[in-house]
Amino acid sequence: MASTLDPGAPAAQGNLKARLRRAERLRKLKAVGLVAPLALFLVIVFVLPIGSMLLNSVDNGSLRQVMPATAASLQEWDGEGLPEAATFAAFAEELRDSRRGGGLGSVGRRLNYEDSGFRGLLMRTLMGLPRESDDWRATLIDIDPAWGEGVTWRRIQAAAPPRTDRYLLASVDLERGADGEIQRVDADSRLYQAVFQRTLVIAGGVTLICLALGFPLAYLLATLPARTSNLLMILVLLPFWTSLLVRTAAWIILLQSNGLANQSLMALGLVESPLQLVFNRIGVFFAMVHILLPFMVLPLYSVMKGISPSYQRAAVSLGAHPFAAFWQVYVPQTVSGVAAGTILVFIMALGYYITPALVGGPADQMVSYYVAYYTNTTNNWGMAAALGSILLAVTLLLYLVYHRLVNRKQMIGS
Amino acid sequence: MALPPYASPLERVWFWVFRTFCGLVLLFLITPVLVIIPLSFSSGSFLTYPLPGFSLRWYQEIFSAGPWLDSLKNSLIVAPLATLLAMAFGTLAAVGLNRAEFPGKGLILALLISPMVVPLVIVAVGMYFFFAEVGLLNSYTGLVLAHTVLGVPFVVITVNATLQGFDFNQMRAGASLGANPTRVFFDIVLPQILPGVVSGGLFAFATSFDEVVVALFIASPTERTLPIQMFSGIRENISPAIAAMATVLILLSTLLLVTMELLRRRGERLKGSVE
Numbered sequence: 036m037a038s039t040l041d042p043g044a045p046a047a048q049g050n051l052k053a054r055l056r057r058a059e060r061l062r063k064l065k066a067v068g069l070v071a072p073l074a075l076f077l078v079i080v081f082v083l084p085i086g087s088m089l090l091n092s093v094d095n096g097s098l099r100q101v102m103p104a105t106a107a108s109l110q111e112w113d114g115e116g117l118p119e120a121a122t123f124a125a126f127a128e129e130l131r132d133s134r135r136g137g138g139l140g141s142v143g144r145r146l147n148y149e150d151s152g153f154r155g156l157l158m159r160t161l162m163g164l165p166r167e168s169d170d171w172r173a174t175l176i177d178i179d180p181a182w183g184e185g186v187t188w189r190r191i192q193a194a195a196p197p198r199t200d201r202y203l204l205a206s207v208d209l210e211r212g213a214d215g216e217i218q219r220v221d222a223d224s225r226l227y228q229a230v231f232q233r234t235l236v237i238a239g240g241v242t243l244i245c246l247a248l249g250f251p252l253a254y255l256l257a258t259l260p261a262r263t264s265n266l267l268m269i270l271v272l273l274p275f276w277t278s279l280l281v282r283t284a285a286w287i288i289l290l291q292s293n294g295l296a297n298q299s300l301m302a303l304g305l306v307e308s309p310l311q312l313v314f315n316r317i318g319v320f321f322a323m324v325h326i327l328l329p330f331m332v333l334p335l336y337s338v339m340k341g342i343s344p345s346y347q348r349a350a351v352s353l354g355a356h357p358f359a360a361f362w363q364v365y366v367p368q369t370v371s372g373v374a375a376g377t378i379l380v381f382i383m384a385l386g387y388y389i390t391p392a393l394v395g396g397p398a399d400q401m402v403s404y405y406v407a408y409y410t411n412t413t414n415n416w417g418m419a420a421a422l423g424s425i426l427l428a429v430t431l432l433l434y435l436v437y438h439r440l441v442n443r444k445q446m447i448g449s
Numbered sequence: 450m451a452l453p454p455y456a457s458p459l460e461r462v463w464f465w466v467f468r469t470f471c472g473l474v475l476l477f478l479i480t481p482v483l484v485i486i487p488l489s490f491s492s493g494s495f496l497t498y499p500l501p502g503f504s505l506r507w508y509q510e511i512f513s514a515g516p517w518l519d520s521l522k523n524s525l526i527v528a529p530l531a532t533l534l535a536m537a538f539g540t541l542a543a544v545g546l547n548r549a550e551f552p553g554k555g556l557i558l559a560l561l562i563s564p565m566v567v568p569l570v571i572v573a574v575g576m577y578f579f580f581a582e583v584g585l586l587n588s589y590t591g592l593v594l595a596h597t598v599l600g601v602p603f604v605v606i607t608v609n610a611t612l613q614g615f616d617f618n619q620m621r622a623g624a625s626l627g628a629n630p631t632r633v634f635f636d637i638v639l640p641q642i643l644p645g646v647v648s649g650g651l652f653a654f655a656t657s658f659d660e661v662v663v664a665l666f667i668a669s670p671t672e673r674t675l676p677i678q679m680f681s682g683i684r685e686n687i688s689p690a691i692a693a694m695a696t697v698l699i700l701l702s703t704l705l706l707v708t709m710e711l712l713r714r715r716g717e718r719l720k721g722s723v724e
Contacts, residue, residue, distance in 0.1 A: 062549045069545025073538040073601065074557055081564055081598045084579030085571060248474045255471045269706070270475045274482050276702035276709075278659045280679040281695040285481035287687060288488065288496045295484060295498060325481060328474075357460060386568025389661055393683055403570040410574050410666075423571045434566045438559075 089427070092206075092420035095199040096145035098191070101138030102129040106195040109188065118188050123171040126191075130157065131164055142194075144414070148201070149190040156181055202421035207231075227405075227422070234401040237316075237391070238384035241323045242331075245380050246373065248324070249331035253372075256332070257339035275329035283393050286322040287313055290394075318394040326390065327383060331376040338372030371440065378437040382430055402426045482699060489692035496689060507693035517694060520678035526589060527674060528657040531596035535653040538597070539604025540646050544638065546605075547612040558605075565602040569662040572599070577666040587669035595663050600653025604646065611645030611716070644712045651705055658701075 099106045104125035112118045133139040139161075143154035156179060163178040175182040182188075193201075193211075204210055204217065208225040212218045219225070252271075256264045274282065290296050290312035297309040312318060342365065350360035388403035402422055409419035452464050488496050492504035511517040542561060546554065564572065576595050577586070585591035615638070623633040639646070661676035668674065675694070682691045 059549075063551050066545045066548035067551055069548065070542045070557060070561075071545075073542040073605075074560060076538060077560060077564070077598060077601070080576070080579070080594055081572070082560070085567065085575035088571075088575040088578050248477070251467060252471050252474045255468070267475060270479045272706050273699075273703065274478050276655065276706045277482055278676070278679070278695070278698045278702065280659065280661065280676055280683065281485065281698050282481055284679070284683050284687065284691050284695060285485045287683065288692075289481055289484055291496075293497050298498065325478065328478060382566065386570065388568075388570050389680065393680070403568055406570045406574060407662075407666075410577065419574060423568075423574060426568055427571050430566060430568055 085427075088416075089420050089424050091416045092202050092424050093198045093200065094417060094420075095194055095196055096417070097138060097141040098145060098194040099197055101133050101136065101142050102126065105129050105191070109192040109195045112188070112192060114185070114189055114192065116185055117172070117183070120170070120172050122188075123175055123182075127164060127168070127171045127175060130161055134161060145194050146191065148415075148417075149193055153190070156187075199417075202417035203424070205418065206421040206425055230400075230402055230405055230422075231425075233399070234385060237319060237323070237399070237401060238381050238387075241320060241327060241384045242377050242381045244320065244324045245328050245331040246377055249328055249335055249376065250369075250373070253332045253335035253339055256336050257342075258344070271329050271332050274325065275333075279326055279389065282326055283322050283390050286318065286325065286394055290318055290321060313394055315396045316399050319391050319399045322390050322394045323384060323387060327380045330383060331380050334375040334379065335369065335372040338369055338375075342368045374440045375437065378433055378440070382433050382437065385430055385433075386426065485692050485695045486699065488689055489696040491689045491692075494688055496687060496692060507689040510690050511693050511697070516673070516678055517690065520673045520675045521694075523589075523672055524658055524675040527592050527596060527672075528654050530593045531600055531657045532650050532654040534593065534597040535600035535604050536646055536650045539601045539649060539653075540608050540642070543605050543608035543612060544634075544642075546609065547615070548617065558609075561605045562602045564598050569660075573663040573666040576663060580667050586667055587672065589672055591667050592664060592672055592674070595667060596653075596657035596660060599660060599663070600656050603652035603656065604649030607645040607649035607652070608642055609645075611642045615641060644716045648709055648712050651709060655702070655705060658698075 102125075105122065108122040108125055109118060112122065130139075133142060139157065143157050146153035146157070160175065160178050160182070165174060168174040172182075193199075201211065205220075206227050208220050208228045209217055210220050256267060256271075259267070288294055292309040292311070294312075296312060297306075300306045300310065301308075312321075346368070347360045347365050350364045351357055355363070385401075386403055387401055388407060391399050391401055392404060403426065406419050406423045406426065409415045409422070452461065456464070487500065488498075489507055490503050490505065491500045492502035492506065493500070511521075539561075546558060572595075576591075580586040580588075580591045580595075585594070619637050620633050623637045624630070628636065659676055660674075661680050664672075664674050664677050665680070668677065679691065679694065682688070
């Protein structure tokens with residue numbers, strides 16, 4: 036680079052352009068070289084792990100690895116009557132081998148999603164399995180009559196292909212019926228619709244409350260003299276910088292049955308006995324609004340700070356009622372701040388896990404909770420990944436909208 | 450926004466309703482932070498008012514050998530390392546992003562900021578499987594790498610913002626005077642963008658010091674960080690020890706807040722002197 040800038044260098048007219056181009060290219064390469072370490076680091080430690088985890092949502096599990104011959108021959112079967120004798124033989128062989136390799140557990144778990152009695156059936160069959168047999172079909176049916184029913188084999192067949200849509204369908208309360216058609220699951224086992232609904236209700240409610248509380252506060256802070264508003268801003272920023280766990284603990288302490296909130300309500304004579312304010316939806320709303328409110332106030336404040344009060348004064352001087360001037364002249368100018376704040380708070384609220392887990396009850400857990408639950412407690416990774424994929428897709432979509440609405444400068448300014 | 454003398458009675462009422470409302474919102478914001486502090490000095494073992502008496506026993510508990518001190522130590526190992534890594538990676542990347550135009554820049558910026566957007570539980574589960582595969586599960590290294598990922602977007606954003614007003618011709622001037630690129634960076638660029646680097650670093654530090662979801666998934670009891678200890682304390686037996694640690698953390702956040710404010714003012718002064 037130094038050479039191109041050296042005025043003393045003899046620059047032949049013809050290749051000056053080429054040299055400039057080369058220097059420009061070199062500069063670009065250097066810039067890319069500075070970004071590359073972080074980009075590479077994030078791809079390896081962040082993007083690929085999440086991507087491969089989400090692929091679990093279409094992974095059909097281990098039947099293919101543990102019982103390859105059975106899986107292959109079942110995929111050729113047309114589903115009518117019973118599979119061929121060769122399938123029975125391959126299955127019996129591979130069932131016996133699966134005990135040694137440790138694959139039996141994962142196959143049992145996968146098949147249990149098809150029918151909850153499957154693990155037991157496999158165990159029973161394995162117990163009674165003879166060393167040799169001339170007719171495996173008769174032997175298996177002899178051990179358990181279930182092997183003589185087509186439906187048993189069709190269930191194993193469903194686990195045979197490498198990819199499945201069962202988890203993604205299940206996460207929106209759908210399933211494939213016996214004929215392969217997509218249908219809704221029975222009314223009493225529709226679980227996730229309620230979970231998603233609850234997540235949306237909590238995130239939406241928190242966002243609206245934050246807007247209702249944050250808009251007036253941001254307006255006040257933006258219009259007060261700098262000295263006072265800086266002082267009051269501390270009351271917004273201190274909670275913002277305070278640990279989420281500290282604030283969650285504080286709300287439990289405040290809202291518990293002998294906490295300050297109930298003590299004050301009873302002292303004022305408003306209630307006779309302590310109200311249940313925590314470990315339910317009320318507690319979740321209090322804590323989440325408190326934690327997310329600064330994320331609403333700060334973008335609103337930075338937008339409002341840039342709005343000149345003269346427009347509103349002009350409207351009033353032209354005869355508008357002060358309220359009309361506020362609503363028709365001031366508020367429209369805050370739209371970008373409102374959009375930024377609402378989407379930001381909504382996105383953050385959608386993924387909440389810790390706060391509802393600590394201050395909510397069992398009926399207040401959001402999607403994130405179920406992702407964690409399926410990963411840690413039941414090892415149902417397909418379901419965890421399917422729910423996670425939906426949560427991530429919605430979040431990224433909203434983020435895209437946010438990005439379009441807010442230019443980069445405003446986001447940084449907040 | 451004072452009330453003008455010609456305000457109508459309705460406007461006067463509205464003005465005071467509005468101010469009262471804002472006062473209540475501010476009260477709502479600050480009360481939980483303040484209420485927890487006196488409880489940490491309680492001599493009893495319940496987190497209720499009125500306090501039975503004054504005592505420092507809970508501070509003694511969290512600062513004497515035990516799970517609290519261990520977890521504090523772990524956090525003090527992990528957070529600074531993750532912060533330094535995030536500052537190094539993030540600053541280089543932000544300088545690169547502003548140095549030249551190249552294709553796919555918007556996409557790369559989106560990638561660098563994405564850890565801030567993706568729900569934590571998804572990050573946690575993804576890293577859980579990945580670290581299990583590469584043998585970093587239940588290790589300090591894994592935890593530091595995870596927290597670096599979560600802290601990096603803040604550094605990229607703040608340094609990026611500081612660089613908006615930076616004149617890159619200074620780098621050329623430095624080079625033409627014979628400084629090598631490293632010297633140009635440390636003597637010319639870094640001093641000017643330092644407020645951005647430091648405030649990004651503070652965000653990254655605060656993130657690591659308060660991160661519980663990912664840590665819950667990838668840390669064993671040996672690497673138990675302070676937020677995990679707080680989490681299980683709140684969940685299992687909520688005692689004034691939590692209030693004591695909370696008070697320490699509030700002190701820390703006050704410190705962070707003051708530092709950020711000083712950095713912001715310095716930044717504004719610098720900007721003002723240029724114009």
